[in-house]
Amino acid sequence: MLLAVSLGLLAAFLNAAAASLQQHGTQLAHQSLPPHRGGSPLAIVPTLARRLVHTRIWLAGWVTDLSGFVAQAGALTAGSVALVQPLLVTELLFALPLATAWSRRMPGRRAWVSAAAISGGVAIFLAVPDAAPVDGAANRERIIVAGVLAIIVVGVLLLVALGRRPLVQATLVAVAAGLCFAMSAVLLKLTSEDLLERGIAATATDWVGYGLAAATLSGLLLVQWAFTTGSLAAAVATMTITNPIASYLVGVWAFHAEPPTTAGALAGVAGAGALISAGVVGLSHSSIVRPTQDAPAGATRDHD
Known part of the structure; x- marks a missing residue:
């Protein structure tokens, strides 16, 4: 359990660092572009992509992101999906000091309280027996059933989201993205086990790896849709909460993991979930961890 927890927290840190590096690398690359003179905004995408692959800070973020993926795979190999995925919400905790360093602003009261709530929730989740x-x-049969159910739910969510006002649409699409990432974690665990136990050749002929690619790509596309449709804070909070909840449920059911049964353990799970969810909502609404332009020197505090 210690190895799984350590690698899960390492993956969360690397994900936060990768997002921070890539965000600032993208800003630098975008600032170096010539002024856009009408036409489709998509016209600058090829030029921006070429700038990004020559931007060291963005490349460092890409390597860090890959390292985070490897750490997550290691964590899922050492422990259960139901254990590892809830730990990844600490990515927002790691984003807090990183954002503070970039922006040279101290977090406000909301950010500190939200960080404390997430920390407390994770501590309870790990400390309560069972x-x-x-x-x-x-x-695998249950995993296939879970995947089919996820596809159906995602399809329904997207159909319902169409034509809704931006906030509702972003929230529904973010739930769909969270479900995709939960299934991605389940399939990543199976793929990692395939590689270790059966080798590359057997893994290449197994449907699991292709399912992993499809689930991950779908999640990435949906999260971009959610981010560009409505409230960024609502989308981040919704996706970050949906992913560990869905992962926990699928991880318990599809892997024959022993679920908590005692009143104390159930209360611990409920309390941890409530604290983590409240902290995620609070931090996702704090401007200190959302994409912003760097504050000028001398700016010292986030007044969220």
């Missing part, structure tokens, strides 16, 4: 299932044997 709250976090350590591992279990994969049941």
Whole structure:
């Protein structure tokens, strides 16, 4: 369990660092572009892409992101999906000091309280006996059923989202993205186990790896849709909460992990979930961890 928790927290840190580096690399590349003179905004995408691959800070973010993916795979190999995925919400905690360093602003009261709530929730989740299932044997039939159900739910959410006002649309699409990333984590665990136990050749002929690619790509596309449709804060909070909840449920059911049954463990899971969710909502609404232009020197505090 210690190895899984350590690698899960490392993956969260690397994800936060990658997002921070890539965000600022994109800003630098975009600032170096010639002025856009009408036409479709998509016309600058090829030029921006060429600038990005020559921007060191963006490339460092890409390498860091890849390292985070490897750390997550290692965590899922060492522990259960239901244990590892909830730990990834600490990405927002790691984003807080990184954003503070970039912007040279101190976090406001909301950010500190939200960070404390997430920390407390994760501590309860790990400390309460039997709250976090350590591992279990994969049941591929159940995983297929979970995947089919996820596809159906995602399709319904997207159909309902069409034509809705921006905030509702962003929230519904973010839920769909969170479900895709939850299934991606489940399939990443299976793929990692395939590589270790059966080798590259057997893994290449297994449907699991292709399912992993499809789930991850779908999640990435949906999260961009959610981010550009409505409130960024609402989309981040909704996706960040949906992913661990769905991962926990699928991880317990599809891997025969032992779910909590005692009143204390159930109360611990509920309390941890409430604290983490409240903290995620608070931090996602704090401008200190959302994409902003760097504050000028001398700016010292985020007044959220």
